[in-house]
Amino acid sequence: MNLDALLSNHKENFRQRVITALAEKNSLTAGEAMTEYKDFIEQYVDDKYQPVQQLADRINGSTRPVLLNIRRDRMREDRCKLCEGNQPNIDQIHEKYGDRIEIIEVTEDRPDGGALYHIIFNEESKEKKLPLTAIINRGEILKFWAGKTVDAAVYERYIKKIPDKSR
Secondary structure, eight states: OBHHHHHHHHHHHHHHHHHHHHHHHTTOOHHHHHHHTHHHHHHHHHHHHHHHHHHHHHHHHOSSOEEEEEEOOTTSSSOOHHHHHHHHHHHHHHHHHGGGSEEEEEETTSHHHHHHHHHHSOOOOSSOOSOEEEEEETTEEEEEEESSOOOHHHHHHHHHTSOGGGO
């Protein structure tokens, strides 16, 4: 799975929903709404996706493999037990791989983290399954997990599949 492709598809689906909503609200066809509100639509979609686009650019621009960790904010009173339980596994990967891997942590309640969660985990679900962790190399999502702790050895299995020149 390519992160840019997932983001682009998600953004286009959102754009189409905006066009449909504008058309219905103003008794227009989708084509008429797109023509009449083109600048508004593009600005609205760009503004909505700017935080997640910046995060995706950071992930894709990394010269090292990325271990992405989308979790609940550590400072919230209602702590995520799975997020907390998975942290030692991520710490173990950080200790073992140090500068050869980039660990990016974002929280699910921020615009970038929440959007990226839905882009990667595009399953219809009433409840978020946290944490969402993923191994990403040069924009390719090699594997992701949602709603469970993942043993460090499992992360390592995917990291080891990445050619050394990428690490």
